Amino acid sequence: METLKDKIDIERLPQHIAVIMDGNGRWAKEKGKMRIFGHQNGVGAVRAISEACAELGVKYLTLYAFSTENWNRSQIEVDALMRLLSKTIAEEVKTLNDNDIRLNAIGDLKRLPKYNYDALMKAIDETKDNKRMTLTLCLSYSGRWEIAQAAKTLAEKVKSGELDIEQIDENAFSKYLSTNDMPDPELLIRTSGEERISNFLLWQLAYSEFYFTDVFWPDFGKENLYSAIVSYQNRERRFGKTSEQLTDNK
Ligand code: FPP
Numbered sequence: 001m002e003t004l005k006d007k008i009d010i011e012r013l014p015q016h017i018a019v020i021m022d023g024n025g026r027w028a029k030e031k032g033k034m035r036i037f038g039h040q041n042g043v044g045a046v047r048a049i050s051e052a053c054a055e056l057g058v059k060y061l062t063l064y065a066f067s068t069e070n071w072n073r074s075q076i077e078v079d080a081l082m083r084l085l086s087k088t089i090a091e092e093v094k095t096l097n098d099n100d101i102r103l104n105a106i107g108d109l110k111r112l113p114k115y116n117y118d119a120l121m122k123a124i125d126e127t128k129d130n131k132r133m134t135l136t137l138c139l140s141y142s143g144r145w146e147i148a149q150a151a152k153t154l155a156e157k158v159k160s161g162e163l164d165i166e167q168i169d170e171n172a173f174s175k176y177l178s179t180n181d182m183p184d185p186e187l188l189i190r191t192s193g194e195e196r197i198s199n200f201l202l203w204q205l206a207y208s209e210f211y212f213t214d215v216f217w218p219d220f221g222k223e224n225l226y227s228a229i230v231s232y233q234n235r236e237r238r239f240g241k242t243s244e245q246l247t248d249n250k
Contacts, residue, residue, distance in 0.1 A: 004226040008056065009233055014186035016060035017053060017229075018208070020200055021045070023192025023216030030216075036080040041218035043088050047095075052222040054099050054133045056229075060182050061135050064200050068108065068142035082112065085139070086119035093123050100132035106178035107141030134182065143202030150176035179204055187232045189225075191217045209235050 024038030157163035193214040
């Protein structure tokens with residue numbers, strides 16, 4: 001019997017998948033548990049999806065783990081999330097190395113508690129030579145923050161005479177974003193039934209296909225990922241061209 005995984009055309013795999021992991025809190029609430037119980041169970045989904053992406057041959061997986069806005073949650077939840085993140089990162093280094101996965105992080109990382117920042121930097125360093133897939137955690141991240149940072153760096157370069165204003169175009173601008181060494185995501189997945197972008201990769205998602213599912217993040221497994229990829233592969237990406245132009249290869 002043909003499985004969902006068999007339906008995936010490996011030749012047309014998205015190179016980069018971005019995920020807004022949402023619904024941990026509601027998943028826990030449904031079970032009468034604390035929100036952190038949802039986050040703890042979300043770790044299993046992170047593991048499953050990272051493994052599935054690496055097995056398929058996806059080169060970049062980017063996860064929205066903690067947004068700039070998430071700092072406004074209760075101190076108890078923020079502390080618990082920070083501890084969970086550093087604990088998970090430290091525990092997963094061996095698996096990342098065994099699977100040849102490089103860990104990366106983007107965002108306003110200096111805002112993270114020192115113990116968390118140090119754990120992150122250690123894991124990034126210990127996995128830096130891995131080649132199969134890059135797993136990027138977005139931490140204390142927001143798209144507007146990132147764009148404003150890039151604008152600031154560009155302005156400084158112009159001011160110091162290092163860069164001419166005329167040299168600033170889309171290509172030059174994207175080099176100052178924290179994703180400068182990766183292709184834009186072809187596919188964005190958001191779980192939990194919300195259909196918003198929530199300040200995630202605002203620049204990079206310009207032409208991405210969006211896939212929304214009602215499944216809460218802790219329940220999102222490999223089969224759900226395969227469904228998202230099959231859905232992506234059934235779409236026609238036109239980049240502003242007409243359907244006829246694409247078939248005529250113009
Ligand atoms: C969104 O659910 C989820 C988060 C803000 C945190 C994501 C963190 C994890 C999955 C933990 C481990 C992550 C890594 C990378 C090791 P929510 O709390 O907004 O849920 P709700 O919308 O139902 O309240």
